[in-house]
Amino acid sequence: MMVIPGTEVMAQDKPEVRIGTDGGYRPWSGTTPAGELEGFDIELAKAVCEEMQRTCRFTSQPWEGMIPALEQGKYDILVGGISITPQRAKRLSFTQSYGNLPINVAAKKETGLNGSADWLSLKTALKNKVIGVQSGTQSQKFVDTELKGEVDVRLYDNQDSLNLDLLAGRIDAAVAGRSPWIDLTRTENGKAVEVLSPDLDFQDFPYLGIGVGxxxxxxxxxxxxxxxKALCSLKEKGVVSEISQKWFGFDIATAPDAERCKDNQ
Known part of the structure; x- marks a missing residue:
């Protein structure tokens, strides 16, 4: 667990909000070579803190330990592309959704896996392949649910390690939220990778949740x-859309939650 220098958002003298994030799940939450946190969720959370007039401190640690740390009281809130799911909502609370992207399979172009029109066709193409996925994520839940017994699964502690093995050819394909693939394919090495069709989202797989919060x-x-309340204001001002355009290249913002934003109107 590491507090990243320069990630305190100073505001008025109110109780500090302790924010936990992965720091290795771009473009939601990443770490620069200088050791500073950056990304869509980092910038949005800072905007929320300013809107609330609260001092916020960001701390990064691997995803698989973040929810236990939250439950133990080490953080007040977690951010970083966290899917809103009924299972998590049973024992924890979510803010309203502020962004939504599908899950996708990615592979090197040389594998020739692209071109499937639907999930059943892609599933058939993946049979007996070595598939990588980050442990403890909705993507792992998808792989465990939809590909059990069909593929050889390799689990990774973070997205960066998964990307390295995909680029090196140590796995045939990988599953993750669309956002890490956007970030990877923008890099020089990532040009060898392509995002496979189709998009996989909660409309066809309800257990994947309705977005991130x-x-x-x-x-x-x-x-x-x-x-x-701060998210309602930032959505109405177009700030969430602006930040998503910066980090994703298009608007991933979800509409204001009518029930949660009714007092903001």
């Missing part, structure tokens, strides 16, 4: 209310 303990009702 901040994750809090159930007892953080005041912070949840304040965070949602």
């Amino acid at each position: 901040g994750l809090l303990r159930k007892n953080e009702t005041d912070l949840l209310k304040d965070w949602d």
